[in-house]
Amino acid sequence: MATFKALSGGRQIVLVAGPLLFVSLFFTWQNVEFDYGPAGIATVPLDGFDAWGLLLALLVVGTVTIIALQSLTDVEMSDDIPWATVTFGLGAATFAVAVLKNLMDAGSSWESYGYVALAGGVAVGTYLEWASARKDGTPFPAAQKRRGIRSTA
Numbered sequence: 001m002a003t004f005k006a007l008s009g010g011r012q013i014v015l016v017a018g019p020l021l022f023v024s025l026f027f028t029w030q031n032v033e034f035d036y037g038p039a040g041i042a043t044v045p046l047d048g049f050d051a052w053g054l055l056l057a058l059l060v061v062g063t064v065t066i067i068a069l070q071s072l073t074d075v076e077m078s079d080d081i082p083w084a085t086v087t088f089g090l091g092a093a094t095f096a097v098a099v100l101k102n103l104m105d106a107g108s109s110w111e112s113y114g115y116v117a118l119a120g121g122v123a124v125g126t127y128l129e130w131a132s133a134r135k136d137g138t139p140f141p142a143a144q145k146r147r148g149i150r151s152t153a
Helices: 002-006 009-024 051-072 083-104 110-135
Strands: 028-035 041-047
Touching (some): 083 110
């Protein structure tokens, strides 16, 4: 718990909201009604695992895995890859897919709007990490001087 408290706010948000968003895919995201004529109308609750939900699950797992590897382990991550930018892109894509899923699902349940808020939490957490990396002046590979390569012009 002390390790978690020592993390930045953005990483804490991602490490809490991400797993909660993944687990939410097992709960009701939409209620579909079937009309059986004189027998009545049946409402069937559907979980979040459809094509959009699978993409959302993969994005969440990827984002949380990168943040957890950076924060909670001693794994050496490549310095050539701008990890803050990668996780920000994954977080923004997570939010976009959650919004699209909610808009495209017929009969979205009221709980699904809370799940979209969790995706927003993942996006905000990754943005905070990206902004702090930019503020700290962490060099990105595109901004670093390339050694051994000279232009011919």
